[in-house]
Structures are given as structure tokens and as C-alpha cells.
Amino acid sequence: xxxxxxxxxxxxxxxxxxxxxxxxxxxxxxxxxxxxxxxxxxxxxxxxxxxxxxxxxxxxxxxxxxxxxxxxxxxxxxxxxxxxxxxxxxxxxxxxxxxxxxxxxxxxxxxxxxxxxxxxxxxxxxxxxxxxxxxxxxxxxxxxxxxxxxxxxxxxxxxxxxxxxxxxxxxxxxxxxxx
Amino acid sequence: xxxxxxxxxxxxxxxxxxxxxxxxxxxxxxxxxxxxxxxxxxxxxxxxxxxxxxxxxxxxxxxxxxxxxxxxxxxxxxxxxxxxxxxxxxxxxxxxxxxxxxxxxxxxxxxxxxxxxxxxxxxxxxxxxxxxxxxxxxxxxxxxxxxxxxxxxxxxxxxxxxxxxxxxxxxxxxxxxxxxxxxxxxxxxxxxxxxxxxxxxxxxxxxxxxxxxxxxxxxxxxxxxxxxxxxxxxxxxxxxxxxxxxxxxxxxxxxxxxxxxxxxxxxxxxxxxxxxxxxxxxxxxxxxxxxxxxxxxxxxxxxxxxxxxxxxxxxxxxxxxxxxxxxxxxxxxxxxxxxxxxxxxxxxxxxxxxxxxxxxxxxxxxxxxxxxxxxxxxxxxxxxxxxxxxxxxxxxxxxxxxxxxxxxxxxxxxxxxxxxxxxxxxxxxxxxxxxxxxxxxxxxxxxxxxxxxxxxxxxxxxxxxxxxxxxxxxxxxxxxxxxxxxxxxxxx
Numbered sequence: 001x002x003x004x005x006x007x008x009x010x011x012x013x014x015x016x017x018x019x020x021x022x023x024x025x026x027x028x029x030x031x032x033x034x035x036x037x038x039x040x041x042x043x044x045x046x047x048x049x050x051x052x053x054x055x056x057x058x059x060x061x062x063x064x065x066x067x068x069x070x071x072x073x074x075x076x077x078x079x080x081x082x083x084x085x086x087x088x089x090x091x092x093x094x095x096x097x098x099x100x101x102x103x104x105x106x107x108x109x110x111x112x113x114x115x116x117x118x119x120x121x122x123x124x125x126x127x128x129x130x131x132x133x134x135x136x137x138x139x140x141x142x143x144x145x146x147x148x149x150x151x152x153x154x155x156x157x158x159x160x161x162x163x164x165x166x167x168x169x170x171x172x173x174x175x176x177x178x179x
Numbered sequence: 180x181x182x183x184x185x186x187x188x189x190x191x192x193x194x195x196x197x198x199x200x201x202x203x204x205x206x207x208x209x210x211x212x213x214x215x216x217x218x219x220x221x222x223x224x225x226x227x228x229x230x231x232x233x234x235x236x237x238x239x240x241x242x243x244x245x246x247x248x249x250x251x252x253x254x255x256x257x258x259x260x261x262x263x264x265x266x267x268x269x270x271x272x273x274x275x276x277x278x279x280x281x282x283x284x285x286x287x288x289x290x291x292x293x294x295x296x297x298x299x300x301x302x303x304x305x306x307x308x309x310x311x312x313x314x315x316x317x318x319x320x321x322x323x324x325x326x327x328x329x330x331x332x333x334x335x336x337x338x339x340x341x342x343x344x345x346x347x348x349x350x351x352x353x354x355x356x357x358x359x360x361x362x363x364x365x366x367x368x369x370x371x372x373x374x375x376x377x378x379x380x381x382x383x384x385x386x387x388x389x390x391x392x393x394x395x396x397x398x399x400x401x402x403x404x405x406x407x408x409x410x411x412x413x414x415x416x417x418x419x420x421x422x423x424x425x426x427x428x429x430x431x432x433x434x435x436x437x438x439x440x441x442x443x444x445x446x447x448x449x450x451x452x453x454x455x456x457x458x459x460x461x462x463x464x465x466x467x468x469x470x471x472x473x474x475x476x477x478x479x480x481x482x483x484x485x486x487x488x489x490x491x492x493x494x495x496x497x498x499x500x501x502x503x504x505x506x507x508x509x510x511x512x513x514x515x516x517x518x519x520x521x522x523x524x525x526x527x528x529x530x531x532x533x534x535x536x537x538x539x540x541x542x543x544x545x546x547x548x549x550x551x552x553x554x555x556x557x558x559x560x561x562x563x564x565x566x567x568x569x570x571x572x573x574x575x576x577x578x579x580x581x582x583x584x585x586x587x588x589x590x591x592x593x594x595x596x597x598x599x600x601x602x603x604x605x606x607x608x609x610x611x612x613x614x615x616x617x618x619x620x621x622x623x624x625x626x627x628x629x630x631x632x633x634x635x636x637x638x639x640x641x642x643x644x645x646x647x648x649x650x651x652x653x654x655x656x657x658x659x660x661x662x663x664x665x666x667x668x669x670x671x
Contacts, residue, residue, distance in 0.1 A: 019213055026209050030201040035191050048208070055209060059216055117189025124190070140187045155289065157441070157451075172598075 004069070011068045022059060029072075032140045033079060039124070039136045041083045053082045072141055076151040080133075116174070123173040131166035134159055278461045281306045285436075285457040287318050297452060305465050311339040311374040312470040336472050339370055341484055343472040360474040362487040368642040369492060372635075375624070396424070401435055404428050422450055435459050492642050493519065494622065501546040504577060505622040505639045506597065507632075512588030513662035514562055514597065515636055516618070517570075517643065519577045520546035528576045535566045537652075538661050542566065542578055543604060550600035551582045553589055554617065560584050561600070565665055568653055570644040577643045581658065583665045591625050629655040 007028065013021030030051070037050055057078050065074055124132055124139075130152075137143045137151060145163070149156045188198040201209065283306075286299040302317035315335040334345045342363040365373065393411030400406075406426040413421040426436035436457050440450040474480055493502040504517035521528060521544070531542045541547050541564050551562040562582035570577045596617045626632050632655035640649035 019217070022213060023206075023209070026206075027200040030205060030209075031191050031196045031198050032187065034196055035194055038194060048205075051205075052208060052212060056212060056216070059213070115189075117186060118193045120186075121190050121193035139190055142183045142187070 007071060008068050011062065011065070011071050014062050015065070025058075026055060029075060033075070035140055036076065036136050037079055037083060039132050040080065040129070041086060046086065050079075050082050050086055053085075054079045057082065070147075070150075072143065073147045073150045076137065076141070076143075077153075080151060119174055120170070123170050126173050127166060127169055131162060131169060134162045135166045135170065138163060279307065279309055280462055280465055281308070282460040282463050282465070283456050283458065286455045288452040288454065289318060299452075299455070302454075305469050306377060307465065307470065308374060308377055310470075311337065311370050311377065313337050313377070314465075314469050334475065336470055337373075338470050338472045340365055341472050341487070343474065345475065345478060358475070358477065359479045359481055361481045362472075362484055364484070364487045364489045366489050366492070366642060368638050369490065371638075372622075375635075393423075393425075399426075401426060404433075404435060405430065406435055421453075433459070433461060492622075492639065501601070503548075503599065503618065503622070504643065505624075506551075506618040507636050507639075508591045508623070508625045509632075509659060509662065510627055511659055511662055512562075512584050512591075513659075513666075514551055514582040515567060515579060515658065516548060516551065516564075516582055516597075517577055517579045517639060518548050519575055520544040521575060527574070532569050532576055532578075535569070537567055538565050538581070538665055540566060541580055542569070542576075544578065546601055546603050548578075548580060548599050548601050551597040551618070552600060553594040554596055554598045555594060558586075558589075560586055560588055562588065562597070563665075563669070567658065567661070568640070568650045570640050570650070572643050572645050579640060579653075581662055581665065583662050583669070585669050596623070626655075632658075 007025075010021050010024050010028070014025055033054065034047065034051060037047055037054070041047065041050065054075075058075060061078070065071065120139075124135060127135070134148055134152065137148045141147075143151070145156050145159045148163075149159045152159065154162075191198040282304070284301065284303040287302050288297040288299050300318040303314070304316070305312075305314040307313065313336070316332060318332050334343075336343045342365070344361050344363070345358055393409045395407055396410040397408045398405060399408065406428050409425045409427060411423060413423065422440040422442070424438040425434060427434050436455075436459060438455045438457075439453045441453050442450055472484070491502075493504045501520045502518060504519065506514050506516040508514050528542070528544065531544060535542055541549065547564070549564050551564070553560055553562075562584045564580045564582050567579045567581040569579060598617050624631075624635050626636060636655075636658075637649035637653065640653065641647050
């Protein structure tokens with residue numbers, strides 16, 4: 001069964017309150033969700049608590065989800081909000097990106113060798129948070145620009161611009177790490 | 180396995196996460212959570228009000244982003260005329276320099292979830308250059324994302340000393356936007372800097388070559404004025420280009436309207452409208468209370484004018500402990516750049532600055548800006564960093580490096596910014612990095628004279644000194660001589 005088809009059925013079962021379905025959903029998304037939360041709230045010792053909060057919210061709200069096919073966007077929006085809630089509780093100032101649909105310029109977007117995921121992972125961690133976030137969604141969920149825009153809460157143009165510059169920075173960082 | 184999955188799994192493994200599923204301890208914790216929720220009568224889905232909030236983007240720096248096109252823009256549309264006596268952007272900017280106020284209003288085009296569907300929403304901007312005041316009101320997000328009927332608007336107002344920025348939270352349950360207000364306070368130096376860099380026009384003309392291809396497309400009457408219409412593509416932005424149509428009065432040099440498009444994506448549907456600045460007025464009287472920074476009704480205040488502390492002249496991430504302050508390009512192409520790096524605020528760095536010589540190595544700080552790189556530039560020219568001087572304020576040490584090009588540097592008006600080449604000296608880079616990657620456009624000036632040097636370079640050093648004074652040895656001539664000396668060592 002294709003992933004999307006399996007996911008849709010699982011979400012419907014969750015909406016019917018089936019416990020096994022929640023466990024299945026948890027298995028399907030927990031690893032990638034953890035990666036995303038760590039990128040957003042790096043260095044925080046309470047990542048596990050944040051993940052628990054996210055899944056609790058999923059459990060409580062999944063019956064409200066009307067468009068089952070948008071589950072991933074819905075899930076990552078919950079995750080993002082939970083991380084930001086944590087920032088506010090800790091009075092942590094969240095630096096916000098300055099650009100808004102800046103004209104992307106220069107060369108064509110770089111592509112990355114999937115065989116070098118360790119270098120990519122290290123380089124990803126050095127990016128600005130808002131760059132790191134969009135690339136993480138792009139890399140681990142292969143989300144469309146529109147889906148990323150829906151998660152992050154900005155326009156598709158901003159996402160496009162952000163990903164373009166993020167990839168430029170990532171390439172430069174990988175080159176510098178390679179000497 | 181396809182490449183996307185391989186990439187995803189590779190990243191997870193690199194972070195010590197098993198892509199196949201949750202860990203045993205996570206399963207146990209999740210199971211307990213399910214047990215608890217199942218037993219709880221109050222665990223009925225949806226019973227708890229969960230206010231999820233997202234801080235919306237600040238628009239403060241939109242003004243600054245438009246600010247420093249400076250020299251590149253001042254070149255302007257002289258090419259447009261091809262011998263025609265018509266006024267160009269040069270003159271338009273001169274008008275701006277002499278204008279007390281500029282008012283720009285028009286329409287922003289926002290996506291509604293599909294590039295083919297745009298809706299237009301009004302915006303309104305006022306500049307009062309002499310007093311450093313501005314008001315910026317514009318829509319900031321697409322309609323579709325939060326399923327709201329109208330876009331969110333951001334209001335940023337400055338009375339010269341304070342900047343009031345409205346942002347908002349999103350309540351994901353009902354899509355409401357409870358708004359908030361944040362104040363920023365500028366020092367007298369920062370107020371002067373803002374006035375100096377304030378500019379009402381788009382920042383797309385960073386490069387002389389970008390407007391070369393503009394051509395006159397016609398002439399028409401707007402509000403009883405005869406205006407020439409110039410059209411062209413900002414060339415260096417290709418393949419993701421910006422196209423502009425500019426209505427310019429050949430009589431007075433006034434830009435009276437600008438329409439801007441963006442090429443959405445290579446091989447995509449083509450030009451997409453961004454904005455129509457359909458009204459541009461000079462020296463008109465702003466409405467009463469235009470620059471009033473009292474918080475709008477119904478806004479929650481994060482801070483107040485009374486509680487906000489003066490902003491430090493720097494930009495960076497506390498997580499990285501690495502801050503960019505301000506940079507100055509001198510006439511020989513070298514750059515004075517102020518920055519500081521202290522990831523342990525209580526630890527004095529005095530010993531690291533004790534034996535430094537002008538022209539010698541940079542201080543051995545936890546992070547260093549070892550070089551600068553003009554960007555975008557056809558050739559990879561590196562400006563190599565050497566120590567110039569340092570200042571100290573409130574226990575922090577600020578390094579002022581001199582960055583000298585190893586080859587002839589491109590003219591400052593031929594590139595947009597300097598990329599920062601940085602190194603961390605101790606251990607791995609901070610995980611949550613956020614280190615500066617380029618000189619901020621609102622914090623970089625070109626210095627062409629001794630007078631400008633004294634006002635801005637020495638002014639910035641004084642701003643970041645406890646005694647409010649710049650080091651006496653730092654003068655325009657002494658710095659140029661030092662840069663020449665450093666350059667000679669490269670040649671050898």
C-alpha cells in the first residue's frame with residue numbers, strides 16, 4: 001500500500017478513536033518529527049516533552065482535521081506552534097527573518113549529493129533558523145512550497161525565496177566544511 | 180530507494196535517529212499518554228482550548244532594506260535617455276534628498292494559494308526624512324494560509340527615537356489574530372544613521388549594470404503631469420528576475436509611479452505582479468498623528484517606551500554569541516568592520532586584546548570574521564581581515580577589523596553586500612548558530628571623505644565605547660595608510 005493511502009486510512013481510524021491507529025501514526029511520523037523539532041529548537045533538553053505535547057495535541061484535535069490529505073501540514077504546524085510556545089515560556093527571543101519575497105538572484109539553485117547526508121546535516125545546523133526550517137521540511141518531508149508556506153505561515157513566494165537563499169548558504173557551508 | 184527517501188533517512192541517521200520508527204522508551208511514553216487520555220473524562224478531543232500562536236514577521240527592517248541602495252541607485256537612469264535630456268533616477272534621488280516628506284501608496288499583490296490567483300491589497304508608506312520618522316502599513320501574508328477573509332497587516336511607525344512595530348499571534352483554533360506591539364529605542368547615533376540611510380525607493384538597483392537595459396516604452400499623462408514610462412528587467416536577478424515599469428517626469432525628475440513584477444520561477448508561468456506604487460508624492464503634509472507611536476487599541480504591549488532599553492548597534496544571535504555591528508567601505512576598497520564575539524558574557528576578554536597591533540592578526544576570540552567577500556561578484560575577491568582597533572562598552576569588547584582586498588576590489592556600486600567569512604576557534608560551532616552571514620544593508624556605509632569618516636566611522640566607535648569616544652589614533656588618513664601597508668604585504 002502506498003504511503004499516502006496508508007496514511008489516509010490511519011488518520012481516519014484515528015478519528016474514529018482507534019488506539020492502534022494512533023500508535024501506527026506515531027511510528028510513521030515520530031522520527032522525522034523529532035528531527036524537525038530538534039532543528040527548530042536545537043540544543044533544548046526538553047525535546048521529548050515538546051514531542052509529547054505535540055502528540056497530545058494530535059490526539060485531542062485530530063477529529064477536527066477535515067482534509068485528511070493535509071495531515072502532514074497540520075501536524076507540522078502543531079509542532080511549530082508547540083516549539084514557539086516553549087520559546088515564549090522561556091522568554092526566549094525568537095529572531096524573525098527580515099526578508100519577504102526578496103528577489104532571488106544569482107545562479108540556479110544548487111543540488112545536493114544525497115550520499116553526503118552527514119555533511120549536509122552538519123551544514124544544515126549552521127544555517128539561520130528560518131532557513132534551516134524550510135530546508136528541513138523540504139528534505140525530510142519533501143513538502144511542496146505551498147505546504148511549507150502553510151506550515152510556516154508565510155506566502156509561497158517567501159518560501160521560494162527563503163529556500164533559494166537557504167540552499168545557497170548550505171552549499172557555501174558544505175564547501176567550507178570540505179575545505 | 181529513491182533519492183528523497185535516501186536523503187531523509189540519511190539526515191535522520193546523522194542526527195542519531197532511527198528512521199524506521201520510534202524508540203522503545205518513546206513508545207512506552209506514548210502508550211502512557213494514550214492510557215491517561217483514555218481514562219480521563221476530560222480528554223474528549225477538542226475540550227481543551229489550545230491557543231497556538233505564531234509570532235508574525237517584523238516589518239521594521241523593510242525600510243532599512245530599501246535604504247542603502249545608495250551609490251548604485253544614484254547612478255540611475257542616465258542610460259535611459261541615450262542622449263535624451265530627460266531626468267533620471269539620479270535627479271529623482273536628489274529630489275528625495277531635498278524633500279521633507281515622501282508619500283507612497285498603492286497595492287501589494289498577494290497569492291491566495293495559487294500563483295495564478297492574485298488579489299491586491301492597499302499599502303501606505305510615509306517618510307519624513309529630516310526627522311527620521313516613518314510610517315509603514317502593509318499586508319504581510321497571503322489570504323489562504325489561515326483561511327481568513329483578509330490578509331494580516333503590519334504597522335510600523337517611528338517618531339525618530341522610538342519604533343513601534345505591530346505583530347500578531349495566530350490562534351490556530353479560530354484563526355483569530357490577537358495583535359501585539361513591540362517598541363525599539365534608537366540611540367542618537369542610530370537616529371542619525373537611520374536618517375542617512377533612509378530611502379523610499381526599492382532596493383533592486385544595487386548594481387550599475389542592472390538598469391542598463393531599461394528602455395523608454397512610452398509617454399502618458401498622470402495627474403496633469405507628462406511622464407515617460409521606462410521598462411526593464413533587473414538583470415542580475417536572472418533567472419528569478421525583477422521587472423519594473425517606472426513613470427518618471429522628464430520635467431522634474433519625479434518618479435510618480437512604479438509597477439514591479441517578479442518572475443515566479445524558472446520555466447513557470449512568467450511574470451507575477453508584486454506591487455503597484457501608484458501614488459508617489461513629494462513634500463506633502465502627512466496626516467495629523469501620522470507618526471504617532473501610541474499603541475493601537477486592542478494591542479497587547481510586549482514592552483513600553485518606558486521599559487524598552489536602547490538598542491545595541493549590532494545584529495546577531497545570542498545563541499551564536501557572535502554579533503555584526505557596522506561596516507564602512509573606504510575609497511580604496513578596504514572595509515572597516517565592527518563585530519564582537521563573546522559566548523561567555525561574564526568572562527573578560529581583556530587579555531585577548533592586550534597585545535594586538537594595528538595591521539596584525541585579529542584577536543583570538545571564540546569566533547572571528549576572518550574575511551569579507553563581495554556578493555554577488557563575477558570574481559571571488561577576498562578582503563582579508565587584520566586588526567585595526569577595539570572599543571569596550573558595558574564589559575563587551577568590540578573588534579574593529581580592517582579588511583583589505585587581496586586583489587583590486589570591484590567598485591562598491593557593482594555588488595549588493597559583503598558575505599562574512601567566519602571561523603570558530605573553540606570546539607564545534609554553536610548548534611543553534613545564527614551567526615551573521617553578511618553585512619546588513621542598513622549597517623553598511625560608503626565613506627568618501629574625512630568628514631564622513633569622522634561622522635560615521637568614529638561615530639560608530641564612540642557609540643560602542645564606555646566613554647563615548649573613538650580611539651584617537653583612528654583617522655581617515657591613518658586607516659588608508661594602514662590598508663596600503665597591508666596590501667603591500669600581499670604583493671610580496
